[in-house]
Every structure is written in structure tokens, then in C-alpha cells.
Amino acid sequence: MTQTDFAGIPIILTADRILLADYPTLLDGMTAASQTSGTPAWLMRRFVSPPAPVDGFRARKAPLGLRLLEAALREAGFSAAEVAVVPPEELRKAIGERTRLVAISSGDPLGLGMNDSTMSAIADGLPYAPLWLAEMCAQLREIKKGLPNFKIILGGPGVWQVEQNPAAGRQLGIDDLCCGYAEEKIVALARAVLPPLPRGGRGGEALTNAKAALDSSEENLPPLPPLVKGGRNNIIPSILAPTNMGVVEVSRGCGLGCSFCTIRAQPMIHLPVEKIVRDVEVNVGGGATSVCLISEDFLRYGAENVELAPARVLELARAVRRTKGLRLIQLDHVNISSVVRFPAAELKVLHDLLVAGVTHDYLWMNLGVESASGALLAKNGGLGKILPHPVENWERLCSEAVDKLIAAGFTPMVSLVLGLPGEKEDDLRQTLRFVQAQRAKRLTIFPLFYAPINSSAKAFQFDDMTPLHWEIFRLAYAINFKWMPAMFWDNQRGAGVPWLKRVLIQGAGWLRMQDWRWRMWKRARLSEKTC
Ligand code: SF4
Numbered sequence: 001m002t003q004t005d006f007a008g009i010p011i012i013l014t015a016d017r018i019l020l021a022d023y024p025t026l027l028d029g030m031t032a033a034s035q036t037s038g039t040p041a042w043l044m045r046r047f048v049s050p051p052a053p054v055d056g057f058r059a060r061k062a063p064l065g066l067r068l069l070e071a072a073l074r075e076a077g078f079s080a081a082e083v084a085v086v087p088p089e090e091l092r093k094a095i096g097e098r099t100r101l102v103a104i105s106s107g108d109p110l111g112l113g114m115n116d117s118t119m120s121a122i123a124d125g126l127p128y129a130p131l132w133l134a135e136m137c138a139q140l141r142e143i144k145k146g147l148p149n150f151k152i153i154l155g156g157p158g159v160w161q162v163e164q165n166p167a168a169g170r171q172l173g174i175d176d177l178c179c180g181y182a183e184e185k186i187v188a189l190a191r192a193v194l195p196p197l198p199r200g201g202r203g204g205e206a207l208t209n210a211k212a213a214l215d216s217s218e219e220n221l222p223p224l225p226p227l228v229k230g231g232r233n234n235i236i237p238s239i240l241a242p243t244n245m246g247v248v249e250v251s252r253g254c255g256l257g258c259s260f261c262t263i264r265a266q267p268m269i270h271l272p273v274e275k276i277v278r279d280v281e282v283n284v285g286g287g288a289t290s291v292c293l294i295s296e297d298f299l300r301y302g303a304e305n306v307e308l309a310p311a312r313v314l315e316l317a318r319a320v321r322r323t324k325g326l327r328l329i330q331l332d333h334v335n336i337s338s339v340v341r342f343p344a345a346e347l348k349v350l351h352d353l354l355v356a357g358v359t360h361d362y363l364w365m366n367l368g369v370e371s372a373s374g375a376l377l378a379k380n381g382g383l384g385k386i387l388p389h390p391v392e393n394w395e396r397l398c399s400e401a402v403d404k405l406i407a408a409g410f411t412p413m414v415s416l417v418l419g420l421p422g423e424k425e426d427d428l429r430q431t432l433r434f435v436q437a438q439r440a441k442r443l444t445i446f447p448l449f450y451a452p453i454n455s456s457a458k459a460f461q462f463d464d465m466t467p468l469h470w471e472i473f474r475l476a477y478a479i480n481f482k483w484m485p486a487m488f489w490d491n492q493r494g495a496g497v498p499w500l501k502r503v504l505i506q507g508a509g510w511l512r513m514q515d516w517r518w519r520m521w522k523r524a525r526l527s528e529k530t531c
Contacts, residue, residue, distance in 0.1 A: 008096020008147075009084040011073060011190050013066045015105040015156070016133040019244070020063060020087045021049040025491045026245050026292045026330050027364070033107065034115060037125035039512070044128060047508065052244070057090035060286065064239070064247040064294070065105050065156060065182075071237035072183035073190055082194070085241075088136040095143050095150065100193040102140060103178070103186065105156035106133050110168055112161045112459070114417065114448040121449060121462035122473075123519060129158075137172040144173070151175040151193060155182050160262060160453050181252070181266075183237060236271060239279050242286030247294055248279040250316070254296035256335075256384030258370075262453055263296065264381065270302055273319050280323050290328035290495035293320065298331045298365075299338035306388065308338060310346040317353040328494035329354045333366045337389060339401035347408040355409070360494035362487040364411040364444070369398045371420055372434035373427035380420050395434055402443060411487060412443040416476070418469050419450040419460025428468040435475045444483055445476035462523070474520060481513055 014020065023029040032049040039048065053060040062070075062085040073083045086094040095102070108116045108129040116127035140152055154162055154169065155178035162169040163177055178185055236252065253266030280291050293316075295301060302312025320329060331354070339347070355363055371377050374386055374394025386394050398414075405412045416431060435445060447469075450460040465473075485506060492502045 006096065008099040009082065009086070009094050010098050010100050010194055011078065011083045012091070012094055012099060012102045012150075013062075013069055013083070013085045013105075014088060014091060014102060014136070015063050015066060016107075016109075016129055016136055017045075017049060017051075017088050018129040018132060019105060019107055019156070020052050020059060020066075021244070022052050022061060023049075023245050024497045025290055025328065025495045026247070026332065027488060027491045029245050031488075033129060034119050036116075036120050036123045036127050037131060038123050038515070039125075039128075043508065047504065049128070051089060052087045054087060054090055057084065057086050057093040059085045059087050059090075061242045061244050061288075063105055064243045064249060067239040067241060067243050068183050068237060068249075069103065069186045071240050072187055074240060075237050076187040076190070078190060078194075083190075088132070088139070091136070091139060092143065095147060097147055097149065099147065099150040101153065101190060102150055103153045103155060103189075104133070104136070104174075106154060106158050107156055108158040108161070109133050109154065109156075109172075110158075110161040110165060112451055113158055114451045117451050117459060117461075118447070118449040122523065123516065134172065137174070141173040153178055153189065155179070157262065164454075183235070236275075238275055239282050242283045242288055243279075246280075246283040246288040246291035248276060248283065248291055249295075250276055250293045250298065251295035251301055257381050258377075258385060259381030268296065268300060273316050276316065277319050277323065280320050280326065284323050284325045289326070290330060291320070291326060292330040292332060294332050296333050297335040297338050299334050299342050308341055310343055313342075314346060314349060314353065317350055321353050321356055327358045327496055328360060328491070330363070330491075331365055333368065334405075335385060336367055336369065336398055336401040337385060337387065339367070339404055340389070340397050342404075344404060344408065347404065347410075351409040355494075358494050360490060362411045362442075362483075362490040363409065364413045364487060364491075365405060366413045366415060367398075367401060367405070369414050369434070370417045371423070371427055372398060372431040376420055376423055376427040379422050395430055398434060399437060402438060402441060406442060411483070414438070414443060414445045416445060416447040416472065417450050418447050418472065419464055421450070421452075421457055425468065428466070428472065432468060432472050432475070435472055435479075439475070439479060442483060444480045444487070446480070447473050447476050465523075470523075477516070477520065481517070484513075485509060 018033050021032065023032060035044060035048060052062070066085050070083055070085055084094055106129065107113065108127065111117065111120060111127040111130040116129060120127050144150070152174050153176045154174045159177050159179050162174060163179060169177065236249070249271060251268050251270045253268045254263050255265060255267035257264045283291050299308060299313060301316055302309040351363060368385065370382060372395040374391035377394060378386060378391050389397055402412045402414065438445065452459060488509060489502055489506060492505070
């Protein structure tokens with residue numbers, strides 16, 4: 001195909017710049033996702049959230065969700081010429097008169113998620129994820145004026161926000177929403193907007209066939225269904241190209257039922273070791289030095305029911321570790337109840353397998369404590385996180401899990417949720433006591449503001465902060481400021497980030513930390529005066 005023949009890619013998959021950027025490690029990506037407009041845009045675009053590398057207009061690395069949609073479409077017979085993952089900056093080059101669908105993924109399209117609402121309350125300014133999404137949608141609306149033949153569909157983990165605020169979706173120019181896992185739905189959608197191909201199918205000659213078919217349909221766009229529900233997919237395809245931060249899916253869903261969580265009702269399924277290793281190899285083959293094995297509870301990998309399967313967890317870690325050229329292996333979440341039940345010796349073996357061959361002293365794992373009050377957590381649908389232990393043991397279990405992870409060599413990253421519905425002073429005192437007990441340990445603690453995923457509940461806001469909330473916040477960040485610089489340095493070193501870049505990031509991080517200290521002090525004073 002010559003440049004003059006090019007009339008756009010029929011199905012384009014993209015994401016806001018926070019999701020579709022070039023991050024060396026998961027920690028870098030999480031830091032970028034926590035920034036507000038208080039961080040200068042030039043610093044964000046150049047250093048914190050640098051642009052994704054491209055081949056032409058195609059992203060060389062992309063969020064896992066988009067890579068899975070791409071793989072599902074290709075498996076369904078759509079050709080490489082019909083599907084592309086494109087970063088926001090390259091959209092103008094990829095869209096043309098034959099473009100029929102632009103599918104966007106966003107983690108926090110309206111900034112209503114717990115992370116963004118906390119950050120914008122404390123650090124001032126608007127979160128970058130919704131800001132950059134709005135920027136991208138404005139660009140798409142502009143392109144649509146000259147090329148009205150494509151639909152814009154929004155999906156991703158934050159799509160519930162637009163589902164509850166349809167006016168905001170219309171303002172952005174979104175034609176349709178896709179909720180939940182979407183590998184099967186994207187194929188149905190693509191088939192709805194792309195007319196059936198002439199005989200010969202979507203194979204080697206697909207480009208010519210698609211061209212003819214699309215030419216005949218430009219005036220006649222089929223309507224999309226009003227709301228596309230994703231749900232659970234039976235087949236999860238293998239990725240064809242590298243993901244951002246080397247993210248590889250290990251298990252899907254959780255199903256433990258916490259009312260503040262979008263996947264509370266999706267039972268956990270585990271992917272086969274062979275598929276996981278294949279996805280890791282695709283990333284390493286594409287130049288990644290680190291991967292991140294994601295799951296809502298890595299320690300539950302391979303478990304058939306409530307019993308854990310440590311041997312299967314270690315089998316997976318060993319298989320991934322054998323990948324040539326792989327340095328850092330990061331995990332994201334583990335459940336407290338699983339840590340408590342996982343044998344200590346096997347936990348140490350797991351840690352040593354993950355860091356084998358690299359200098360990596362701060363391998364972190366996210367632990368969802370949410371509140372040290374088991375009663376409050378259970379009242380909010382979090383009983384599944386606590387079981388099979390009694391609710392009243394929750395605070396002790398949380399401390400035990402932290403200690404056990406530290407003893408095995410991990411650095412726990414604890415999350416707390418402030419303002420859960422029904423939260424009382426006693427609950428807060430219990431959480432404060434938990435945080436105080438962690439002061440001398442090597443961990444981080446991130447308190448987040450409660451953000452409901454259904455419109456009937458009230459979001460926790462800055463004005464709701466009491467002196468007790470502030471005390472939890474202040475203590476948690478005193479711990480974070482102590483450990484975060486070393487964690488960052490260590491993670492980036494483990495992933496092979498060049499020394500100079502690490503030094504620059506440490507400098508920028510130090511400045512940001514001073515700014516946060518000052519803002520927290522100022523806001524806490526303000527809140528004390530108004531209490
Ligand atoms: S345990 Fe975690 S992932 Fe599972 S439902 Fe609760 S909050 Fe969601």
C-alpha cells in the first residue's frame with residue numbers, strides 16, 4: 001500500500017495518555033496516574049509520562065487491555081491492516097475515511113476514582129487522566145467534522161463513571177460505552193461496524209477486500225447497540241505485541257464481594273502457565289527488561305476453591321523466571337487473608353525466585369487493608385477479604401500479613417480507604433492505631449478517599465476530613481516519604497533504567513515531596529480551624 005492509498009485504519013484502539021505512555025516499571029505508571037495539574041504539563045509529558053514509542057503510528061507498547069482486544073480481533077480474522085493500537089498523539093495519522101471505530105480505554109475518565117479524587121483534594125489541581133482524555137476526545141470531535149464515519153466507544157476500568165454520568169459522556173463525544181471485560185464484545189462491535197467481507201474472508205487478501213467493502217458503506221453506518229456489556233469472556237487471547245510496563249495477566253476477576261470494588265462479582269479464574277509464559281516472552285522479545293504479573297491476589301493463583309495452592313504459585317514463578325533476558329518480576333496485589341495462610345517458607349522461596357539474578361531490595365506487593373476495623377469492612381461488603389478468619393481479628397491479621405511479607409523480603413504497599421459508609425470515630429481510632437504500629441517497619445501506606453461505584457452512595461471529600469483522618473494521612477505519608485525514594489531507585493535499577501534518568505527522577509521526586517509536605521501541613525491547619 002502506498003502512502004497515497006492510505007485512507008485510515010478501520011478499527012483503532014487507543015487510551016488516554018496516562019495509560020498509553022512509556023513507563024519502565026509499574027511504580028512509574030502508578031506515580032504518573034497520581035499526578036494532578038499541580039505537576040507542570042511539560043514535566044509530565046517529558047519525564048513522568050513520556051510518549052509511547054511508535055512504529056509509524058502504531059504503539060510499540062500498549063496497555064494490556066488494548067493488547068487483549070487487538071489479539072481478540074486478530075484471532076477473529078481481522079487483519080493487521082484493519083486493526084491498530086495508536087497513541088493519542090498519532091491519531092490524526094491513523095484515522096481516515098475508512099475508519100469506523102475508535103475504541104478508547106481509560107482508567108479514570110472523569111477523575112472520580114479513589115486515587116484521583118484523593119490526589120486532587122490534597123495536591124490541588126485536576127488529575128491528568130480526565131484532563132488528557134478530554135483533550136483526546138476534543139481532538140477526535142474535531143477530526144469527526146471532516147470524517148464523520150467513525151464511532152467513538154469508551155471502555156476500560158473507569159467506564160462506570162461515564163455510565164453514571166451520561167451527560168459527561170455526550171459532552172466528550174462518546175457514542176457508546178463498553179463495560180466489563182471486552183474481548184468478545186469488541187469482535188461483535190467490529191463486525192457490526194465493518195460490513196461482511198466479500199468471499200475470501202479476512203486473510204492475506206483482506207486489505208483489498210476490506211477496501212472494497214468499506215468503500216461501499218461509507219454513507220451507511222450501522223448503529224451500535226446503546227450500551228455494550230462486557231461481562232466474562234471464555235477465551236482470553238495471547239497478546240501479539242508488548243504491553244506497557246510488561247503487564248501480564250495471571251488471574252482474572254476476584255469475586256470476594258467488596259461493595260467499593262468494580263470486580264467484586266467476577267469470580268477469579270486462573271490462566272495457564274504456558275499462556276502466561278508466552279505473554280512474558282512477547283514482552284521480553286519486544287525489549288522489556290521487567291514484567292508485572294497482575295492478579296487481584298497472586299497468592300490465590302491455581303487455587304481451585306478456598307484452599308491455596310502454593311506449589312502452583314511457585315511453579316508459575318519458576319517458569320517465568322526461566323525467561324532469558326528478564327530482570328525484574330513485579331507482582332501487584334495479594335490478599336491479606338492469603339498472606340496469612342501462605343506457608344512462610346514458600347513465601348520466602350517466592351520472593352527469592354522473583355528477584356533472582358537482579359539487585360532488587362524493595363520488591364513491593366499491594367495489600368488492601370482498607371480499614372483496620374473488620375466490622376466496618378464487613379459492613380461494606382468486605383467480609384470476603386477477611387474470611388475464613390473472624391472479623392474481630394482483622395487488625396491483627398493485617399499486622400501479621402505485613403510482618404510476614406517483610407520477613408520474606410517484600411515491601412508491603414498498604415492501601416486504606418477513608419470515609420467508608422458508616423465509618424465511626426472508633427473505626428478511625430483503630431486504623432490510626434494500626435498505622436502507628438507500622439511506623440518502624442519497611443512499608444508504604446496510601447490512604448485513599450472513598451469513591452462509590454454506584455451513584456446512591458456519597459463520595460468522601462476533602463471537607464469531610466476530621467483531625468483523625470488528617471492524623472492517619474500525616475502519619476502514613478511520613479512513612480511513605482521515608483521509603484518511597486529508595487523504593488523508586490531500587491525498582492528502576494532492577495528494571496535497568498539508566499543511572500542519569502534515575503537521578504533526575506529522584507530530584508523531581510524530592511521537590512514534589514517538599515511540595516506535598518507543605519500542602520498537607522497547610523490543609524491540615526485549615527481543617528483544624530474549621531472543625
Ligand atoms: S478483595 Fe480486592 S479485588 Fe476482591 S472484591 Fe475486594 S477490593 Fe475487589
